[in-house]
Amino acid sequence: MSRVAVIGAGYVGLTTAACLADLGNDVIVVDTNREKVAQLLRNHVPFYEPGLSELVERNTKAKRLTFTTSYEEAVPGAEYAIIAVSTPEGEGGEADLSFVESAAGSIADWMDGPLVVVNKSTVPPLTGDMVSRVIGQRNAKHKADVVSNPEFLREGSAIQDFMHPDRVVIGGHDRGAAEKVAKLYEPLQAHILITPNIYTAEMVKYASNAFLAARISFINEIARICERVDADAKLVAEGMGLDKRIGPSYLDVGIGYGGSCFPKDVKALAALAERFDYHPELLNAVMDINRDQRMLVIDKLRDCLEELDEKVVGLLGLAF
Ligand SMILES: NC(=O)c1ccc[n+]([C@@H]2O[C@H](COP(=O)([O-])OP(=O)(O)OC[C@H]3O[C@@H](n4cnc5c(N)ncnc54)[C@H](O)[C@@H]3O)[C@@H](O)[C@H]2O)c1
Structure with a gap:
């Protein structure tokens, strides 16, 4: 030992x-x-x-x-x-x-x-x-x-x-x-x-987190399209996830990714790419969609409640 x-x-x-x-x-x-x-x-x-x-x-x-x-x-x-x-x-x-x-x-x-x-x-x-x-x-x-x-x-x-x-x-x-x-x-x-080589192992971690974050932004974008054509985004995700090539994880429609790792790791990978003269278009889109997804919740609340001032909001599920 x-x-x-x-x-x-x-x-x-x-x-x-x-x-x-x-x-x-x-x-x-x-x-x-x-x-x-x-x-x-x-x-x-x-x-x-x-x-x-x-x-x-x-x-x-x-x-x-x-x-x-x-x-x-x-x-x-x-x-x-x-x-x-x-x-x-x-x-x-x-x-x-x-x-x-x-x-x-x-x-x-x-x-x-x-x-x-x-x-x-x-x-x-x-x-x-x-x-x-x-x-x-x-x-x-x-x-x-x-x-x-x-x-x-x-x-x-x-x-x-x-x-x-x-x-x-x-x-x-x-x-x-x-x-x-x-x-x-x-x-x-x-x-x-x-x-x-050591760089490959270092990169596997960033690539994995960025890919999982991309799945979340992808399904959130699909959900926005679903809303417009009256499709049920949760069932669309389920239908996609049953395909063995796709799988069900990280396809939950919601307010986007958060936590201690995804936001900083996707940003760091994008910053690294820029430092090496590559413009990471997909990573930037993943981050943009994620940022906007939070605002969608506010818009939906406004639709339901009209005025949000002085409303008491209950949140379910703040931790893992
Ligand atoms: N939390 C996760 O789920 C997770 C998963 C995979 C990878 N990571 C990565 O692992 C790393 C650590 O994450 P974490 O969540 O455990 O962080 P953390 O903030 O919970 O813990 C880091 C610890 O390091 C200590 N520390 C800082 N500088 C030190 C030093 N010079 N000498 C000794 N101790 C020092 C801090 O006091 C702290 O207790 C990060 O790079 C993170 O991105 C985190």
């Missing part, structure tokens, strides 16, 4: 850490948020995710999982350092990589031997090279192989998604390092796709 340092105790970091510990690894999680770490040390998971509290408690008790705010405690002796810090929307829609960069610097400061650095945060292609550069500049003594291993879990079914993934994507310039990361997932018996 391996010693793993997980950087970041958010949805992705904590789920990854608890699941890898449950698979028998020795896992230490480092997060710069003192309050979060204090809560975790008291066995309190600071957000709601079904089954996660029990998994954290079981593995903490078994001494396979621990938490700290100190890289000095987490990194020395680790075989893997898994970066799972936030990559929020930055200026101009590009991904803000400052947390990733800072995590890479701190890993470099404390690594005391060869290390496989696994990037699980959602980042644009070329970020792995930046992580390698930062580590190389700050620690010339030890070798770090950087590998991309994007995460596809969904909030609300994070543990199930981690333990039973449709696929695990791993990409690195160094095949041996990518295969070492694949070993962590061996017990899951999942389909593992190793891409021989």
